[in-house]
Amino acid sequence: MSPRIKRIGLMTSGGDSPGMNAAIRAVTRACAYYHVECFGFKRGFQGMIENDYLELNARSVRNIIQLGGTILQSARSKEFLTEEGRAKAAANIKKLGIDAMILIGGDGTFRGGQALFREHGIPVLGVPGTIDNDIFGTQYTIGYDTALNTVVQAIDKIRDTASSHNRLFFVEVMGRDAGFIALNSGIGAGAEEILIPEENLGLDRLLNSLEKSRRSGKTSSIVVVSEGDKIGKNVFELADYVKENLPYYDAKVTVLGHIQRGGSPTCFDRVLASRMCVKAVELLLDGEHNVMVGMMNNRIEACDLDKALKDKPTINKELLRISDILST
Amino acid sequence: MSPRIKRIGLMTSGGDSPGMNAAIRAVTRACAYYHVECFGFKRGFQGMIENDYLELNARSVRNIIQLGGTILQSARSKEFLTEEGRAKAAANIKKLGIDAMILIGGDGTFRGGQALFREHGIPVLGVPGTIDNDIFGTQYTIGYDTALNTVVQAIDKIRDTASSHNRLFFVEVMGRDAGFIALNSGIGAGAEEILIPEENLGLDRLLNSLEKSRRSGKTSSIVVVSEGDKIGKNVFELADYVKENLPYYDAKVTVLGHIQRGGSPTCFDRVLASRMCVKAVELLLDGEHNVMVGMMNNRIEACDLDKALKDKPTINKELLRISDILST
Amino acid sequence: MSPRIKRIGLMTSGGDSPGMNAAIRAVTRACAYYHVECFGFKRGFQGMIENDYLELNARSVRNIIQLGGTILQSARSKEFLTEEGRAKAAANIKKLGIDAMILIGGDGTFRGGQALFREHGIPVLGVPGTIDNDIFGTQYTIGYDTALNTVVQAIDKIRDTASSHNRLFFVEVMGRDAGFIALNSGIGAGAEEILIPEENLGLDRLLNSLEKSRRSGKTSSIVVVSEGDKIGKNVFELADYVKENLPYYDAKVTVLGHIQRGGSPTCFDRVLASRMCVKAVELLLDGEHNVMVGMMNNRIEACDLDKALKDKPTINKELLRISDILST
Amino acid sequence: MSPRIKRIGLMTSGGDSPGMNAAIRAVTRACAYYHVECFGFKRGFQGMIENDYLELNARSVRNIIQLGGTILQSARSKEFLTEEGRAKAAANIKKLGIDAMILIGGDGTFRGGQALFREHGIPVLGVPGTIDNDIFGTQYTIGYDTALNTVVQAIDKIRDTASSHNRLFFVEVMGRDAGFIALNSGIGAGAEEILIPEENLGLDRLLNSLEKSRRSGKTSSIVVVSEGDKIGKNVFELADYVKENLPYYDAKVTVLGHIQRGGSPTCFDRVLASRMCVKAVELLLDGEHNVMVGMMNNRIEACDLDKALKDKPTINKELLRISDILST
Incomplete structure (x- = not known):
């Protein structure tokens, strides 16, 4: 376990998806388990810019695993698309003594994370949360x-x-x-x-x-x-x-x-979010960053964030053939 | 019990609504209970015109109480809007020896029934089945x-x-x-x-x-x-x-x-359909016709069909006031 | 409107039922609408004894209408069954300057309310919240x-x-x-x-x-x-x-x-809770107390609390007959 | 494609599981697509013994993909556990000119299939349908x-x-x-x-x-x-x-x-059943038999039936660790 990680930041960004609350709970509880502090920013990158955050402890996330939406809320921040916006966000993170950020969202979210690292050296880790399932490096996204x-x-x-x-x-x-x-x-x-x-x-x-x-x-x-x-x-x-x-x-x-x-997440999405986010915290503690957690063949694995963003997953065209047969 | 009713016809017409299958089941089972034959016409008035029907017995309606839609299907028949169409329908009903028709639907359906009686003397009984709740003479419609x-x-x-x-x-x-x-x-x-x-x-x-x-x-x-x-x-x-x-x-x-x-009907709609349709069969057996069954103050009552069609129920404007208070 | 009511207390007690949160929301919002303060006691009578309460404003009850359970929690308080317990509860209520209590629950809850009034002169108003539907004076209970x-x-x-x-x-x-x-x-x-x-x-x-x-x-x-x-x-x-x-x-x-x-309340229970609880607050403001709100024939009406407790509603035995017919 | 397969038999056996109807639909439609006849036996092995079956065509399975249970019903047949019972079943299958049997169920079902092949040379193919997920050779069972x-x-x-x-x-x-x-x-x-x-x-x-x-x-x-x-x-x-x-x-x-x-199957179970059963028919047409279809790493694959029966899948003990962390 890396001795340097004492405080982890967390946010949900982009379109919300069911299971984001299960993910927030799992990050928070894993932090508590490993005696790491956990700060949740509100409304994605916008909350980082506005320094709008909550200190999360194991009890803050009780009875949310079953809720749709995200208690941290989400947003698409225009200000974060500017250099100044990102500088503000980075300054707030550093001032708070946050050692790494866990970003739950889709590829727009991850690109924002890359910029934070490239421009300001903030270690980030992506968790794929989107209903669209369009992220390379994971067979399933949360929601x-x-x-x-x-x-x-x-x-x-x-x-x-x-x-x-x-x-x-x-x-x-x-x-x-x-x-x-x-x-x-x-x-x-x-x-x-x-x-x-x-x-x-x-x-x-x-x-x-x-x-x-x-x-x-x-x-x-x-x-x-x-x-x-x-x-x-x-x-x-x-x-x-x-x-x-x-x-x-x-x-x-x-x-x-x-x-x-919206809607209460399925068991699959709750378990997926739980497994991905425990792994996310453990990866950071092991000194990893700039990776995304993904589920490949029933295992949770890390995938390089750059790689995840360079590619798009392909649909299984075999399913079109099956649909054809079944509509006989 | 009227000795004359030996065979009852049944149909669903207009926009379908959840609970129509519970209603079909209740009419069929009540007929079986009272040793009356039950014929179900397909696609509303169109099935009557085309003489497209099923003989229904107690077992034909097993395991349908929970299903949305209507196993008899529904339609809006243009042909029935013509005098010739209605004559064809009436002729088929009489040929089959059907003593009375139970019509499940909304006011369009009931107007068709009125015409059948007025022009051809066929006794009809209406059951309010529509999601819109816009039928006078009942506080709740099925669906x-x-x-x-x-x-x-x-x-x-x-x-x-x-x-x-x-x-x-x-x-x-x-x-x-x-x-x-x-x-x-x-x-x-x-x-x-x-x-x-x-x-x-x-x-x-x-x-x-x-x-x-x-x-x-x-x-x-x-x-x-x-x-x-x-x-x-x-x-x-x-x-x-x-x-x-x-x-x-x-x-x-x-x-x-x-x-x-669509969707599986709620308990309320299943019980409502069940109560209304047992009553519908019993009213016909008691010699009533040209009435609609309705639920008023938790009781199932007959309402004159002409009266049901002359008026529209009014919404409870008190609810607008309550909505106002609650959105404080 | 009675000028004396400035502060209303609220609690849920007995077995919880779906719609209690919709009821809590409606009491709170109606209080806000009428500029009355609203205090919510935790865990029923036990919270009154322990002076464990929340000040509720219109925003405290956002996004709870759809939740099962009760955010105020519920309990069966043994201490409240003793004279000392009730005296403690009454003292706390008076010290807080609460003018009347709204009690959401079943007949055990209402009996506790009667004792509070009889022994300590605290005006109470009952709202029937129980899944059992076994309260006289209302055709439907919340849940x-x-x-x-x-x-x-x-x-x-x-x-x-x-x-x-x-x-x-x-x-x-x-x-x-x-x-x-x-x-x-x-x-x-x-x-x-x-x-x-x-x-x-x-x-x-x-x-x-x-x-x-x-x-x-x-x-x-x-x-x-x-x-x-x-x-x-x-x-x-x-x-x-x-x-x-x-x-x-x-x-x-x-x-x-x-x-x-448990479970998210149906539309019926949410509307019922909303209507009953707006009425509850308005009745108190009108100077009424020691009544229960009930729904009779689609209208919300007050029923004397003593009368509600003296009788038991009777089931509709006609339904047994209908069940018999339908299981043909 | 093997020229010999003209008629496929189908049954569901053991405890029923949601998605069995989606599986029946997929087998039937795939048969229709490949111009193979499809016979569905009622109540598992018992229907084979009693020669109780339905001829299934593409339209017989309309509107069943969403239904829980199995339209072919299921049973645990004691008679099939005897040599005489199995001989009767095999004789019926041969008399009907059925070239291969698709068996949807758990390991009891598959053991019965092995016996049919071993004792009577009837080619069988297993589809894992059970809520327990306890079948080796597939990461997910239907239901x-x-x-x-x-x-x-x-x-x-x-x-x-x-x-x-x-x-x-x-x-x-x-x-x-x-x-x-x-x-x-x-x-x-x-x-x-x-x-x-x-x-x-x-x-x-x-x-x-x-x-x-x-x-x-x-x-x-x-x-x-x-x-x-x-x-x-x-x-x-x-x-x-x-x-x-x-x-x-x-x-x-x-x-x-x-x-x-019971209950309507999830999207996952419907797609799983659809993919497995199209593959099942195609495997038989390709001359395979005595295999089970399974989903491994998002792909549908054949697994030797003997091997599937010799082993038990192991649970992922990592999940116990995750549960521990999350209940912090």
Whole structure:
């Protein structure tokens, strides 16, 4: 154990995700266990700039493991994008005697952390917390599993009404740049088609698939569309396009929106956050920094932060093939 | 018990609502109990026109009490709006020897039933099944309580992210002509403001209320908007209007949409459907018809169908006052 | 409005129930609205004795409407059962300048309140918060609707496995003296039989009903048993008795237990708590006391506390008849 | 693709688990996609003996992906444990022209499959479906993730009441021989202590831990106990032991029981079942048999059935250490 780490700072940043509170709890409790002080900054980098923080002890985080959102709140700080903003943040951290910062968030958060280290020598460690699952170096990000279940439960409700009315539903889910949510929730929800940013399967394919499924006796269908799908139409235009070309379909649209960010985290996300954050504290105590913790093949491992930021994880295209087979 | 009723027809029509399957089960089981045959028409009036029906016995409805949607499906039949359509439907009913029809749905459904009786002498009985709660003669319609819980649970998730980000959310809920869902879910979700079709409180009031709540230290807020609110702006325009006038607010919009129609019914809706439908069968056996069953003050009572259709229930404006107090 | 009420005390006592936090929020916000100070005692009467309280303002109760349990905690205080204990509690209340106490709980709580008034002249007002629904003067208690849904959702899961295995399940639910939970959740869950404390239908009837249902083709069944059922056997003995007498049944037992007390309150319970507690504060301001607020026929009304305690509400036996019909 | 496979048989056996219907759907749809006939036997091996089966086509499995339980039902067949029983089952399979059997269940199911192959040359393929996660050759079994979430959600409710009353709760979860459910749900639920069959940490440790946690200011605690824990006391005896030795604790017991087997499967279990079962059909078509499909490191792989049965998966003892740190 490195003798130098006496005080660890902690923050959540970027879009909030379910499990961030479980992560805050795990960092705080691991700090208490190892007799390290723990300071939680409010509203991400903005709280560092404004020196807005809480001293956290083991009891401060009781009964939060099950809560969505983040008790430290989150924000996207414009001021931190300036050199002056970062200098202010760094000065506050140093003044507080904080030896290292744990940053819970996505790649924007991690880039901010890199700048803090590069410009001001502050050791940082990243914990991937985002519903989008779009971070290289981990097979799961905190919040992703919960978001999948939120989506699937919402589509289960939509399916009730879709099959009662023989309707076609286009459901837009989150994922501007990555189709993880769409692809996995689409299979989980038994969707007819799944449209993702990584793959433009074309409008013809969509029409053919819907026609074929109708001929095969299906009377209702769900199409899951990632908000950033590559097909060049938004979900409302897609529905209109289908209604024009396949007039027997009564196509409706639902945009799931921000319900996908909230909710009590699943067991998976709570355990993931717990394991990642104990490891995060232990890595810092072992003298590591500028790494991100990730889950690879059921193990929590450190991944170089630069490497995590250089690459993007790829979706498993095998799942598209499986979706095809299952919508027979 | 009237000796004449040997065969009862049953259908669900209009927008589907959670609890319709519990209602189908209760009609079917009550028929079995009283040794009456039960025929279920598919897709509402359309199934009557197409003579598309199922013979239902006590075992046909096992394990459906908990399912959203309707196993008989629902539809809005254009053909039934014509005299020829209704004649076809009536002819099929008579050919099948059906003595009376139980119609589960909203006022469109009941108007269709009135026409069937007036033009063809078919005795009908209405059961109020709609999430909107907008039927005179009953304090609760089947599906309304479930829809309220779906909305409140969705807003709970949105609140997680709203309070993590200090945001203002406009959430559009169903209710084109009636503010029941908005008003009750708004109180249940702890909304700052509730906008309903019955009352135009004006945009100034909204701005004042939001400003006041910000001054009082609130950092996030939810505004629940009925899709048919009277304020003359849709939910996106409202958000834009607020952003323009109160630029410190980061206002976001979520349209809950069709998830409000589906889902497993609450205990309340299951018991309501069960009680109403046993009563429906017993009323027919007692020689009643052209009535609707309703729940008034915890009792199931018959209400003249013409009367139910002539009036609209009024919302409890006291609830607006309570919402005001609670958003202090 | 009475000019004398400047400070209101508040507590939750007895078994906790979902919606108590919504009630605490509503009392606090209504006090803020009417410029009355609000003091919340911890752990019911025990906190009054120990002078353990919080000053509550409108912001203290943010984001709690959706939480189960009670932020003021609850307890059963032995010391308060003694004259000395009550004298201590009363002295603390008077020293704090509290003009009246709002007591959220069941009849034990209200009896304690009566003693406070009788012995020490402290005006009290009761709010019925208990999952058991066993309070005279209100058709619904806070928490009852949530408990019903918790039970029904649990039995839905049990039914999945019951029907996969052709099993008979005995499910014990709460309600030592009152069958409200068993009766309504039993109908909502589609139970074969419902055993409640108010009615001893006898073991023969149970065996007959199970035999009949098996002959009618049912392959799985749920029997809901109130923990205080009158049949003289506990749920395990019942299961054994049935296995002995109807050996073809593979009977299993589940005791739902304390999950019935917790969970996020339903919309119904949140609105009920909100309406009751605004009314509670307004009644005190109007000079009323020694009453309980209750919901009768969708209206919130005051009921004399002595009257509420003298009687017990009766279950609707009509529901037993309906359960019988529906398990055909 | 092997030209010989024209007809595949399918069954679910042993304790049912959520996701079995998603698995049945995936096998059926994959068969339809590859133009293979699919026969589903009812009630596991018993249906094979009684020749009780359904012909399944792509439409037979619509709208079942979200349902708990198994539409094919499950059973433990005593007759199949005899040579005669197995001979009858094998004869029926051969008479139906079934080329291979897909068996969804746990190790009892797979042992039955081995016998069918060894004694009668019927090619079998196993799909791990059990909530216990106790199958070697796969990191996840179908139903395990759902069971974890059911447990965690139940404990969330119990925690509401535990922290409202400063109570200690012992919660018994399933897992007679394996602590997977207890260990992961215990971390997910923020349990104070977790008792599992794989590790006897001793009663002293439990008392010490509870005493320490009380001194550290914790006022309520949850202890998760696997039904087969090694400590030599059942959950009621444990609670009594603690009450005797730490009399300041008001210890209560909840046995979660059969609710853990049911419920709508999580997204994870639906995707897992879908991927495993498409692979299962493809493996058979490729000429493989006597293997089990498993998920190892996010990939679906075949594992020799004999090997899967010879070993038991080991729990990750690192999680016990993490639980310890988190209950600081």
